Amino acid sequence: MMATKLKGLGRGLDALLMPEPTKMATAAASGIPMLKISELQAGKYQPRRRFDDAALAELAASIKAQGIMQPIVVRKTETGAHEIIAGERRFRAAQLAGLTEVPVVIKEVDDKTALTLALIENLQRQDLNAIEEAEGIQRLIAEFKFTHEQAADAVGKSRSAVSNLLRLLELAKPVQDRVVAGSLEMGHARALASLPKDKQVMLAENIAINGLSVRATEALVKAQNHPAEDSKRPGVPTGKTKQQKLALPLVRDADLDRLETELADALGTYVEISHQATGQGELVIRYASLDQLDGLIGRMKR
Known part of the structure; x- marks a missing residue:
């Protein structure tokens, strides 16, 4: 079952990402694919509802100076566009910085895995507030029929922690x-x-x-x-x-x-x-x- 396969995802995204380049130019030279920003679209399973404008501006300034330090993880859609799985904050900052293309890692994953990966990335970076965490976990349960235990395993939390988060939605x-x-x-x-x-x-x-x-x-x-x-x-x-x-x-x-x-x-x-x-x-x-x-x-x- 997919829930079983997802059990280890809470340990990190390292297996999904290529080695981090120090410059965007290095990314291109190392063979990491580059896509035009116009070819990317926001992920429908993005758990973040709130992006801090000041923090985005700060990241955009860093990207202008140093490039994108980690590729954006995407998947190809039926229409030929590329949907963001992990890295939407970097995508938005790259737009602010005026970049025309960004380094990407293209993965073939289903909806269930896409939502889980988006949750994990944000949880590991502590980018989500408690309500956003709860809403993301609730989507795993409601849309993909996860049990509380399976959802806890998928995002690397205890079952009691997941239950406490879900109570916040009440x-x-x-x-x-x-x-x-x-x-x-x-x-x-x-x-x-x-x-x-x-x-x-x-x-x-x-x-x-x-x-x-x-x-x-x-x-x-x-x-x-x-x-x-x-x-x-x-x-x-x-x-x-x-x-x-x-x-x-x-x-x-x-x-x-x-x-x-x-x-x-x-x-x-x-x-x-x-x-x-x-x-x-x-x-x-x-x-x-x-x-x-x-x-x-x-x-x-x-």
């Missing part, structure tokens, strides 16, 4: 966007995954605004998932007895939900309003660190 879209943009780390995102999506978005903003650590985020998420545990800690008032709470039923309506959301947005943290039929109630504002508490108090004083 996050709210705004939270995924923050991971892609770099304002949330993998650890932050993994902690948020256990919350409802509306709370994920709210806490993600809190993390970005207050610079919360992964550990602080995990503590805050735990407090939201298990609020009853706080009342069991020594020194924390237990509040009303069970009988008192039963005698004073809570009231929920759309206006109360709106006020809770508006206050949470204004403070940038989790807020809970418990309102009773008598008109009394409680306002709970959670914080994850003393720095965040200072910030909350400062906002309230304005």
Whole structure:
């Protein structure tokens, strides 16, 4: 099976690439094929969604001075064009540098192998964020019927690491966007995954605004998932007895939900309003660190 054949690919691309030339001219002289840039097309299995403009400009300047140090891996399509398997960043930088042709390694591979190789190249160069990694692995599973274990073997990761990555695709879209943009780390995102999506978005903003650590985020998420545990800690008032709470039923309506959301947005943290039929109630504002508490108090004083 193809999945079995792909098992060793996670160890590297060296077997697919020719020895690296020191100059593009050296590449041509050493017999490495050269193709016109116009003959290349972006790979349909490229896992990267985001290319940093500044980094591309820097690479383009290096290519102008030194040439392309490693050939671009391509495969020939039915239309006669050459689709990029590995090296799209070099391809884009070569375009910026004004090159008309680039060194290539032409491989005969199927779609499954093309996607796997594109993933491996980017993973080895640490070019992918966690969401891009997860999306690439999900394509192996959805399009090519890989099991989690087969996908893990193909990209050189443990099965648990693959499962954790795939969980990130269940996050709210705004939270995924923050991971892609770099304002949330993998650890932050993994902690948020256990919350409802509306709370994920709210806490993600809190993390970005207050610079919360992964550990602080995990503590805050735990407090939201298990609020009853706080009342069991020594020194924390237990509040009303069970009988008192039963005698004073809570009231929920759309206006109360709106006020809770508006206050949470204004403070940038989790807020809970418990309102009773008598008109009394409680306002709970959670914080994850003393720095965040200072910030909350400062906002309230304005």
